[in-house]
Amino acid sequence: MGVDGRRFLWGLGRNYVRYSPGTLGKNMLARVYLTPHLREHSVRREARTRFGARLLVDSEDLIQRHLYMFGVWEPHLTHWLQARLKPGDVFVDVGANIGYFSVLGSSLVGPNGTVVAVEASPAFHRRLVQHAYMNGCGNLRAIQAAASDRDETLRFVQASSRNAGATSTVPYTGPTESEFEVDAHPLTQLLSETELGRARVIKIDVEGAEGAAVRGLKPVLSQLRADVEVVVEVTPERMRALGDSVDELLATFQDRGFHTYQLDNDYDPGSYPAAIRRPRPPRRWLEPVTEEMDLVFSRIDAELLA
Secondary structure: OOHHHHHHHHHHHHHHHHHOOOOOOHHHHHHHHHHHHHHHOOOEEEEEOOOOOEEEEEOOOHHHHHHHHHOOOOHHHHHHHHHHOOOOOEEEEEOOOOOHHHHHHHHHHOOOOEEEEEEOOHHHHHHHHHHHHHOOOOOEEEEEOEEOOOOEEEEEEEOOHHHHHHOEOOOOOOOOOEEEEEEEEOHHHHOOHHHHHHEEEEEEOOOOOHHHHHHHHHHHHHHOOOOOEEEEEEOHHHHHHOOOOHHHHHHHHHOOOOEEEEEOOOOOHHHHHHHHHOOOOOEEOOOOOOOOEEEEEEOOOOOEOO
């Protein structure tokens, strides 16, 4: 079979995974065939998300590959945000990457709402701004900075373009593709008083630096609106490498009346067809946090955060 024939078959497989109803065979097709091919043979083009946004993607990268295959990233979180954010709300996206969640939030909070997207990487920030323009997100404010508990300059390392979202301040001694420095400030400085006061959901995904980001928010946590919810990707091993503690992060929220919930998140492409079809709400979490997971902190006291 020639090159054109193989391209046709790969395109057919991607279209089946992306557009056909049901889940029959999709997990195997996505995991065993499409993912290795799209990682090694990069596809660079515009992709449509399931909520109708236009995003420029490069399938070599983990996040962008999932967007190209499925039209969604982190389907459980996506579904939960769609149920949470309402017109007029403020959504804060810390670690915005190329802007998938920021653009989603923009469509949900509407012209009377606001999205504040904080992204440290200059390259991701440029793409975030481009995506905001492409999708008419006039309610989106993009900030190129890092979130911390003090004013400082941080050094970031990107180990591989195959998972550029893992770019981090965690010390790394292996081969790197790029490094950069960026100014960091507490969220209380990056956000205005109005944005803080109206924030409905604050999402923090900062690859190990969540301890400092949460400490920077700590002085105002008790003053935020009663229904505010904070989503944090917690990475215990990376936190320890930066001298931080998961227990301290949990206590920061629990001491201020927040309950802890775990939100399903699996980067395995084989898990996506079922997750898209039946997304699950966050469920109460009472166990020690010993591995990477997405946690939601809410003042609601329930078994499920539906």
